[in-house]
Amino acid sequence: MTTREDLRRRGLEITERMGHGTNPPRPRPLSLRSIPGMHHFTTESIFGAVWARPGLDIRYRMLATLSVLTSLQRLAQLRAYINSALNLGIGAEEIQEVFIHCAIHSGFPTAVNSLELAREIFDQRDLQPRLLEVPEVSLDELEARGRKLRAELMGEDDAGGYVSAVDAAIPDLRRLLLQYGLGEVFHRPGLDMKSRVVCTIASLTSLSAGPQLRNLLPAGVRVGFSRDEVLEILMQTAPYAGFPAAFNAVTIAAEVLPE
Secondary structure, three states: OOOHHHHHHHHHHHHHHHOOOOOOOOOOOOOHHHOOOHHHHHHHHHHHHHHOOOOOOHHHHHHHHHHHHHHOOOHHHHHHHHHHHHHOOOOHHHHHHHHHHHHHHHOHHHHHHHHHHHHHHHHHOOOOOOOOOOOOOOHHHHHHHHHHHHHHHHOOOOOOOHHHHHHHHOHHHHHHHHHHHHOOHHHOOOOOHHHHHHHHHHHHHHOOOHHHHHHHHHHHHHOOOOHHHHHHHHHHHHHHHOHHHHHHHHHHHHHHOOO
């Protein structure tokens, strides 16, 4: 039987591995030790019970966490996790790409805010992200590769019928997504496709975007994750997006990812 002491020990091991909180996350740090019960609560329930779970590489857990925090604009907490991601060896350019990628789902202003915060942290740590080459192609080519990628990731199904409804009402809206979301952002260097699918699943979960998540969840298996790994991505979102959002996502996963 796992005890609270076991969870506390595992949680401390994870936070030490990430160097979590070793770089000052805020000008006036909140000391959880000063609030009765909170320090042990977070160590046990977040880091010991979730982060220390087997079944998903810690890098993907961090990408999922960054995706939730940028999508929901939890910028004070995002500061701490950007530092922890760097401590784990995740590159500055990878972190930037997470924020750009999640803007497809949460809106471009979220990327601007998160990128500005990241730049501040990179400057503090004397880091210079590599400049990534992004070849420019025509709109027709963007749309063509967006349609191709959508078919590869989601098949031709339209779970819930929302894609057909959008096409019937304002086809330019989905065309914009195909061109600049699936055709441009998904093809940017800096993150591989498995990482981008993790970011998408975590972002959509945090935003309670059920119809889109229903179409996207099978992509996790298509890019090489097991069903259990996809479920672990959803588990990882719970402490950051909240249990209702994670519960709803798992309910959808149970329908679209049968054992």
